[in-house]
Amino acid sequence: MRHAHPDDATAASRRRRRMITGLGAAGAAGAVTALVAVLVPHASAASALFSDDFEDGAGGWAKSGGTWSVVTDGSKVYQQSKTDSELARVFAGESSWTDYSVQAKVKGGNLGTGLAGVAARASGSSTMYRLALLGTGKAELQAVKGSAVSVLGSAAVRGVTSWHTLRIDVAGSRITGYVDGTAIGSGTGSLPGAGRIGLVTSRASASFDDVSVNPVSGATATASPTVSKTATATPTASKTATAKPTASKTATATPTASKTAAATAAPATSWPTATGSKPVTSTIKVTSSLDGGNVRYFGSGDLGTASQDEDQGPLFELADGATLSNVILGDPAADGVHCLGSCTLTNVWWENVGEDAATFKGGTSAVYTVNGGGARGADDKVFQHNGGGTLTIKNFQVSDYGKLYRSCGNCKTQYKRTVVLQNVTATGKAKALVGINTNFGDTATLSGVTVVGFPSLKLCVKFKGNNTGAEPTEIGTGADGVNCKYSDSDITFK
Numbered sequence: 112m113r114h115a116h117p118d119d120a121t122a123a124s125r126r127r128r129r130m131i132t133g134l135g136a137a138g139a140a141g142a143v144t145a146l147v148a149v150l151v152p153h154a155s156a157a158s159a160l161f162s163d164d165f166e167d168g169a170g171g172w173a174k175s176g177g178t179w180s181v182v183t184d185g186s187k188v189y190q191q192s193k194t195d196s197e198l199a200r201v202f203a204g205e206s207s208w209t210d211y212s213v214q215a216k217v218k219g220g221n222l223g224t225g226l227a228g229v230a231a232r233a234s235g236s237s238t239m240y241r242l243a244l245l246g247t248g249k250a251e252l253q254a255v256k257g258s259a260v261s262v263l264g265s266a267a268v269r270g271v272t273s274w275h276t277l278r279i280d281v282a283g284s285r286i287t288g289y290v291d292g293t294a295i296g297s298g299t300g301s302l303p304g305a306g307r308i309g310l311v312t313s314r315a316s317a318s319f320d321d322v323s324v325n326p327v328s329g330a331t332a333t334a335s336p337t338v339s340k341t342a343t344a345t346p347t348a349s350k351t352a353t354a355k356p357t358a359s360k361t362a363t364a365t366p367t368a369s370k371t372a373a374a375t376a377a378p379a380t381s382w383p384t385a386t387g388s389k390p391v392t393s394t395i396k397v398t399s400s401l402d403g404g405n406v407r408y409f410g411s412g413d414l415g416t417a418s419q420d421e422d423q424g425p426l427f428e429l430a431d432g433a434t435l436s437n438v439i440l441g442d443p444a445a446d447g448v449h450c451l452g453s454c455t456l457t458n459v460w461w462e463n464v465g466e467d468a469a470t471f472k473g474g475t476s477a478v479y480t481v482n483g484g485g486a487r488g489a490d491d492k493v494f495q496h497n498g499g500g501t502l503t504i505k506n507f508q509v510s511d512y513g514k515l516y517r518s519c520g521n522c523k524t525q526y527k528r529t530v531v532l533q534n535v536t537a538t539g540k541a542k543a544l545v546g547i548n549t550n551f552g553d554t555a556t557l558s559g560v561t562v563v564g565f566p567s568l569k570l571c572v573k574f575k576g577n578n579t580g581a582e583p584t585e586i587g588t589g590a591d592g593v594n595c596k597y598s599d600s601d602i603t604f605k
Contacts, residue, residue: 225315235488244400264296300580499526548576
């Protein structure tokens, strides 16, 4: 049976969603990881910054993997039912939120060896603090950055497939987790200090209800007017405040804002500020050129996903020879950009990569150029090379990613592919910078590459690819002058 809410007034207040922006940062920091057993009162729902009981649906949540739907379990709950999804997440709130307390009721379904829980400060699809019920019979407070998971605290929990109230408090660098009002762990976090809330599962099904966000001690904010669940709400404040009609499929109905400066001789040190936002419900097909004037485009409707599904559509599809410039792909970004032939991407920015930032599908003589821009928040690949030809990536920055470039290892039709990296800055831990198939004659040439914060990064990984759909086999790494072409002078580690 679900836990009942303590009073009718609070229950009534949960039938609305309220959000604010600009939560101030509290100064608390430096807590030592420990297990404690203290009951701590929670802020009243009257001061809630956000609340959702799903009685009117789940509008405003951005999906990333899994199969999510509102179902009846005593009352309406939000359920993730795809048990084989490695990571299934939905996000809400504001990317600018810093110090707050997020709480939700969570009931694990088929947990097995998986997990289900709530997330705070989600700055990317795989960067967050997470408090989760585990199929092993405990709850863990975790700091998650890609495949790296650090445990800040844990405790045994009876009946992980029953309803439990999970809560995370984030205040400065101090992160504390609570299960049913009891603190189970606290620690010092090093992830980005702001981000949205989320509901998460991994290889498990689960149900969620009564989500609320409240200020924590020291946070300052002013509540915004109530936003109806049925309103056309979007995951971030900038999207909501500047949302415009759905972009046209044709390149002729594109923004007329003036072009920004061309890419400089080195990656930009900061990201551009969006000049507006546009929801995209069907793929925008660019036949010649589209200059977005630094407008943020984000997926909505059928494209409102940041999942890892391979069959989802892109926000932009470029015909052979087309150019896309000065565009910001917001969150969710679906499958980013598809180039059907030769193409040029100039100053294109991915705020949070979905499946891939861009996929290149041209023939053996296709020439693709990515000049300027940046990407972050890629669970796996940033650039996927499925067709043939040569891809040049220059004056580009990437962070919070799995691989910057991957030559398809198991496409039905395989090619000899070439990738060239020039003036690229890669920040943080990752699986590899590039991955190529040496048995098909692929080559990677690297120069002017700067690696920040991860001296053991694999720069060039060699695979034995196939056309059967099986997972390719890694067969080596490092420069060899034949397939992986670079020297020590081409790479700078910081």
